[in-house]
Amino acid sequence: MNSNDTLIPHIGVVTDIRIDTPDVKTFRVVSPEGGKVFEHMPGQCAMLSIPGVGEAMFSITSSPTNKEFMEFSIKKCGCLTNWLHMMDVGQQITIRGPYGNAFPVDTELKGKDLLFIAGGIGLAPLRSVINYVRDNRADYGDVQIVYGSRSKEDLVDYQEIISEWMNDNGVQVNLTIDNAQEGWDGHVGFVPDYVKELAPSTNKTVLVCGPPIMIKFTLAGLKEIGFTETQVYTTMELRMKCGVGKCGRCNIGNKYVCKDGPVFRYDELGELPDEY
Amino acid sequence: MLRISIDKIDELFAAASAKQTLYIPADRDGTAEFTKWENGIRLSNSLNTVRSVKDFFFPQTENLVDFKLKGKNIEINDIREECEDFVIFGVRACDARSFTILEKVYLADPVDSFYKNRRDHGTVVTMACTRPSETCFCGVFGIDPTAPEGDAACWSDGKYYYFEAYTDKGQKFIDSVSSLLEDGDTADLEKVKEATKNILSRLPLANLSTESFGGDKLNEYFNSEKWAELSESCLGCGTCTFVCPTCQCYDIRDFDTGNGIKRYRCWDSCMYSDFTKMAHGNPRLTQLERFRQRFMHKLVYFPANNNGEFGCVGCGRCLSRCPVSMNIVKVMKALEVK
Ligand SMILES: Cc1cc2nc3c(=O)[nH]c(=O)nc-3n(C[C@H](O)[C@H](O)[C@H](O)COP(=O)(O)OP(=O)(O)OC[C@H]3O[C@@H](n4cnc5c(N)ncnc54)[C@H](O)[C@@H]3O)c2cc1C
Ligand code: SF4
Ligand code: SF4
Ligand code: FES
Numbered sequence: 001m002n003s004n005d006t007l008i009p010h011i012g013v014v015t016d017i018r019i020d021t022p023d024v025k026t027f028r029v030v031s032p033e034g035g036k037v038f039e040h041m042p043g044q045c046a047m048l049s050i051p052g053v054g055e056a057m058f059s060i061t062s063s064p065t066n067k068e069f070m071e072f073s074i075k076k077c078g079c080l081t082n083w084l085h086m087m088d089v090g091q092q093i094t095i096r097g098p099y100g101n102a103f104p105v106d107t108e109l110k111g112k113d114l115l116f117i118a119g120g121i122g123l124a125p126l127r128s129v130i131n132y133v134r135d136n137r138a139d140y141g142d143v144q145i146v147y148g149s150r151s152k153e154d155l156v157d158y159q160e161i162i163s164e165w166m167n168d169n170g171v172q173v174n175l176t177i178d179n180a181q182e183g184w185d186g187h188v189g190f191v192p193d194y195v196k197e198l199a200p201s202t203n204k205t206v207l208v209c210g211p212p213i214m215i216k217f218t219l220a221g222l223k224e225i226g227f228t229e230t231q232v233y234t235t236m237e238l239r240m241k242c243g244v245g246k247c248g249r250c251n252i253g254n255k256y257v258c259k260d261g262p263v264f265r266y267d268e269l270g271e272l273p274d275e276y
Numbered sequence: 277m278l279r280i281s282i283d284k285i286d287e288l289f290a291a292a293s294a295k296q297t298l299y300i301p302a303d304r305d306g307t308a309e310f311t312k313w314e315n316g317i318r319l320s321n322s323l324n325t326v327r328s329v330k331d332f333f334f335p336q337t338e339n340l341v342d343f344k345l346k347g348k349n350i351e352i353n354d355i356r357e358e359c360e361d362f363v364i365f366g367v368r369a370c371d372a373r374s375f376t377i378l379e380k381v382y383l384a385d386p387v388d389s390f391y392k393n394r395r396d397h398g399t400v401v402t403m404a405c406t407r408p409s410e411t412c413f414c415g416v417f418g419i420d421p422t423a424p425e426g427d428a429a430c431w432s433d434g435k436y437y438y439f440e441a442y443t444d445k446g447q448k449f450i451d452s453v454s455s456l457l458e459d460g461d462t463a464d465l466e467k468v469k470e471a472t473k474n475i476l477s478r479l480p481l482a483n484l485s486t487e488s489f490g491g492d493k494l495n496e497y498f499n500s501e502k503w504a505e506l507s508e509s510c511l512g513c514g515t516c517t518f519v520c521p522t523c524q525c526y527d528i529r530d531f532d533t534g535n536g537i538k539r540y541r542c543w544d545s546c547m548y549s550d551f552t553k554m555a556h557g558n559p560r561l562t563q564l565e566r567f568r569q570r571f572m573h574k575l576v577y578f579p580a581n582n583n584g585e586f587g588c589v590g591c592g593r594c595l596s597r598c599p600v601s602m603n604i605v606k607v608m609k610a611l612e613v614k
Binding site: 006239 | 340341343345348349350352354356381382384386387388389390392491494495498499524525526527528530532537539541544546551552553554555556559560565569572573576577578580581
């Protein structure tokens, strides 16, 4: 048989491993011949696996404007992710995708002032959009990024944030950590409260990603300031196996998160049953 | 119409199986299952098989791909092979319609090549029903068991089996046995069909209404307070999903053979507690949510995505097999919004 099947993966080679936080590492992946295994759009995901260990879905955190490699920021929390955290550069993995829809970077987000709100590992999918926007600067308005984690050590992509994002024109970064700690003179407090404090202009389009509880309070806060649901995008996370709407695992109502998501506009999500 | 005398059916099976593997419903320990035909295997008189015909196209387990790990390197072996031609004889109209439903999933882009391979090589010869049972409600979904779909169909009037082809594959099957067939009139067959239609109209579930179901009242049904009572007795055993010809959920797992890794898929069930379990929690914590998912999928979500078509064919398997007698009919009756 010579037809392709999305369930049969490709080989990827891990060429760089960056320690981001005590439990998050960022992995650089290329094909054995060099270059990316496939193209994607910001917000899309891929299934990574070590055969015999497990297979799981991860956001592609690098921007499609990066032509050399893909990156994944992965939090250690189980069988496969533990294994990935233990491996060394040069290890081969399997990869299939890209899966899901993307943030509407070429349509609804174009020309807009953008507000990114992220908590913890939730920065992973947003980083792809942020770097896409930075590489296509003329197509978008101002960019504001509000990002928070438990502690300074738990901020993913910290080096890139302070040495690149913070130095960009038209990009404002507001970092926060949950509790005060030595060596941190930035903001202290939870993301949803910080967003309200910052009182961003309500003409912005919002992209939010983080733990469910953070998203919930952030959305409530945004509404208080005067944002509407049609201005807010988020990504959903449900257990996945196939990635293409066939294994029947990841639905919310009649939508499959792997295929119809993971990106949803809040008003669309509001029409679905509350089961996520 | 082409026909063969009933007492010659074994000759027909022998001729067909000389060309390609043939499966027919045969009795085993008191129940009927599709069985590979060989001399001595007799066609069952049962109305339907316990396991549905989906087993042939979406088997309970199947190997997807093999891997070998060599140091830091991985070798991927695409083990797919073109499947051999086969015929399944005696498929009922409800099961035949289940393909339309499975195909909306498996043949939608990106095509599932494993399913398609088997569909491309499998010929489905259906058999019209004459003695529908009290658990049958295919008619509710617009299925006529006296005129089943399939690649070819077969009818019986008690004296002859009559054949008609609908597709090239069906014609190929009939050609493979044509030396045994003769042309004959269908007057008696028409009488049998009328008698069957008469039984169908008097079945206890003939008037079950699907009218209020579909995609429109999605949240209304989801939030119905009836789910608590309906799901109360459900054991979460998954039997209903495994016998169901339209249930299509699967898991993907790896098996270390000691000499390489086999990645396989196997049936899974939305009725199981770990189906949606994740590192940070489970959106379907109790059996209520899991039970609701199965029936919402068939009666509301599937039609919402497929122009109103339901995800059930009324085969009645979940009615006769559930250990606590819960089933889709009870759900429909309890839930119906008048
Ligand atoms: C669209 C999407 C995007 C994602 N993006 C990212 C990302 O960018 N970065 C990231 O770090 N993560 C991401 N994730 C989450 C990631 O997929 C999970 O963390 C990953 O599946 C964990 O795999 P594991 O094998 O390490 O954990 P597992 O070993 O599978 O276990 C994790 C936990 O789940 C439970 N569990 C799992 N399976 C079972 C079972 N069969 N029975 C009982 N309990 C079970 C266990 O309680 C265990 O503690 C994403 C998920 C989705 C759906
Ligand atoms: S839900 Fe029950 S009656 Fe309907 S197709 Fe499945 S097993 Fe048959
Ligand atoms: S409805 Fe019946 S057959 Fe289905 S999981 Fe529950 S107890 Fe088992
Ligand atoms: S992961 Fe299989 S349906 Fe979404």
